[in-house]
Amino acid sequence: MKEGIHPKYEEVDVRCACGNTFKTSSTTCQPIQTDICSACHPFYTGKQKFVDAAGRVEKFKKKFGGNYFKNSASTTKK
Numbered sequence: 390m391k392e393g394i395h396p397k398y399e400e401v402d403v404r405c406a407c408g409n410t411f412k413t414s415s416t417t418c419q420p421i422q423t424d425i426c427s428a429c430h431p432f433y434t435g436k437q438k439f440v441d442a443a444g445r446v447e448k449f450k451k452k453f454g455g456n457y458f459k460n461s462a463s464t465t466k467k
């Protein structure tokens with residue numbers, strides 16, 4: 390490998406919302422918090438599961454709820 394052009398690539402811990410943890414390698418070099426992994430994803434478990442990825446709906450409401458569209462409407466209207 391050429392010197393000085395590659396980011397740091399180290400082993401990191403991945404912690405899933407289901408409680409599963411495993412190691413992978415990443416250039417973030419920091420622990421990764423994930424919502425879904427191979428141990429709990431329906432594709433691998435073969436079971437149907439309602440996946441609300443850790444409050445994604447709440448995040449959407451927080452970002453786009455309230456007066457988000459009111460503000461954008463007033464700024465685009467000329």
Ligand SMILES: [Zn+2]
Nearest residue numbers: 405407426429
């Ligand atoms: Zn999981």
